[in-house]
Amino acid sequence: MIKPLVNTRLGWVLLLTACSWWSGWVPSLSGGGTMLTWASTAMAQNRSNYKKLLGNYAEAILQMEPLRLQSYQQVQQIMGGTLPKNVCKQSDLVVPVNNICDRFFNESAEIIRRHGLTLTDFNAITEEVRRNKTLKNQLDEELIRRKRN
Known part of the structure; x- marks a missing residue:
C-alpha cells in the first residue's frame, strides 16, 4: 500500500x-x-556570468526608463489623471492606450534582447531583486555606477 x-x-x-x-x-x-x-x-550562472547578467540587466533598465516615462505620460494624457498600477495589463483599454502599451512592450523586449538577456532571464532577475535585498543593493550600486559613466 x-x-x-x-x-x-x-x-x-x-x-x-x-x-x-x-x-x-x-x-x-x-x-x-x-x-x-x-x-x-538565470541566478544559477557562474559568478562572472552572473555579474555580466546583472550589468546587462541594469543597462536595459536604464535604456527602458525614458521609454517607460514617455509611454506613461502619453497614457496619462489619454486616460486623464492617476493611472491604475500596471495599466497596460488592464483588459478594457481604449485602442490608443493599447497601441502605446504594445509599442512599449515590443521596444522593451528589443532593448532586453539587445543587452544579451532573454525575457525569461530579465523577468527572473526582476523577481529575484524583489525578494533578495542583497541583490537589490548590488543592482542599485550598478545603476548608480552606470549613471555616472
Missing part, C-alpha cells in the same frame, strides 16, 4: 522538476534542507 504512494509522489516530484527546469525555474533546498524554494536558472 505504501509503495504505490511513494512511486506516485516520486512521479509527481520528477514531473514537477522536469517542468520547472524546462520553464527556467529550478527547485533548490534552503534553510538547512527543510524548505523548498524556487530560483531562476
Whole structure:
C-alpha cells in the first residue's frame, strides 16, 4: 500500500522538476534542507556570468526608463489623471492606450534582447531583486555606477 504512494509522489516530484527546469525555474533546498524554494536558472550562472547578467540587466533598465516615462505620460494624457498600477495589463483599454502599451512592450523586449538577456532571464532577475535585498543593493550600486559613466 505504501509503495504505490511513494512511486506516485516520486512521479509527481520528477514531473514537477522536469517542468520547472524546462520553464527556467529550478527547485533548490534552503534553510538547512527543510524548505523548498524556487530560483531562476538565470541566478544559477557562474559568478562572472552572473555579474555580466546583472550589468546587462541594469543597462536595459536604464535604456527602458525614458521609454517607460514617455509611454506613461502619453497614457496619462489619454486616460486623464492617476493611472491604475500596471495599466497596460488592464483588459478594457481604449485602442490608443493599447497601441502605446504594445509599442512599449515590443521596444522593451528589443532593448532586453539587445543587452544579451532573454525575457525569461530579465523577468527572473526582476523577481529575484524583489525578494533578495542583497541583490537589490548590488543592482542599485550598478545603476548608480552606470549613471555616472
